[in-house]
Amino acid sequence: MSRRATASALFGVFALVAVAHLVAQLVAAESTFVDVSQWLLMPLLALGLALATPLPRGRLVTFTLVALGFSWAGDLAPDLVDGDASFLVLVGFFVCAQIVYIVAFLPYRRDSALHTRPWVVAVYVAAVVALTAVCASGAGVLVVPVAVYGTCLAAMAVLATGVSRSVAIGALLFVVSDSLIAVRAFVDGIELPAMGFWIMATYIAAQVAIVRGVLTAHDRGGRSYRSSSSLATATDVGASSDG
Numbered sequence: 001m002s003r004r005a006t007a008s009a010l011f012g013v014f015a016l017v018a019v020a021h022l023v024a025q026l027v028a029a030e031s032t033f034v035d036v037s038q039w040l041l042m043p044l045l046a047l048g049l050a051l052a053t054p055l056p057r058g059r060l061v062t063f064t065l066v067a068l069g070f071s072w073a074g075d076l077a078p079d080l081v082d083g084d085a086s087f088l089v090l091v092g093f094f095v096c097a098q099i100v101y102i103v104a105f106l107p108y109r110r111d112s113a114l115h116t117r118p119w120v121v122a123v124y125v126a127a128v129v130a131l132t133a134v135c136a137s138g139a140g141v142l143v144v145p146v147a148v149y150g151t152c153l154a155a156m157a158v159l160a161t162g163v164s165r166s167v168a169i170g171a172l173l174f175v176v177s178d179s180l181i182a183v184r185a186f187v188d189g190i191e192l193p194a195m196g197f198w199i200m201a202t203y204i205a206a207q208v209a210i211v212r213g214v215l216t217a218h219d220r221g222g223r224s225y226r227s228s229s230s231l232a233t234a235t236d237v238g239a240s241s242d243g
Helices: 003-027 030-053 057-080 085-110 118-161 167-185 193-218 228-237
Strands: none
Touching: 003 030, 003 193, 030 057, 030 193, 057 085, 057 193, 085 118, 085 167, 118 167, 167 193
């Protein structure tokens, strides 16, 4: 089987695991399957991306793979560490993921909202300030890591606008997903029905949209890969759109 065919198959498996995970979030949110299926998501997506991009890989693909690795570590954190330390470890790994995404997207900054649409930057800054303020009383001493993570997340989202529309949408969905996590963790009296489902749906869609956009940018750079239909199917999980 060729690398391209194997990548397509991995994206297909990823889509199946993602759908199964989201269904489990709705019908058996506390089941072992929810944990195990979540552990598989980022490795499958990263392996698909790695096989879809032959060596030598460019900076964008390489750093995206590293960011997916840190995201996977963040997914594992709640099951490996107990108590408040679990949240700090989770935030720490995802801060690393966002920093790596920032490094990956930095070369595209001249085409990003940082230079072309300052109002987008203002919206993200306002969102970070508002989220930190809403979570402050419940977060206590954890408000500092929350603010730091929110700042990194907003910077990543702003720079993502320079890569492609798909990457920008993925970054926005990342902001939505992590905002839901913060609200669930620190704001009393606010609990959406099936909150776990919405957190994971937006998170999965975010990572898929980013990977699709990275593959598109990789292809525009003269590589041979063409986005597979399996990854397009995976993108539909969580209702994101192509860039």
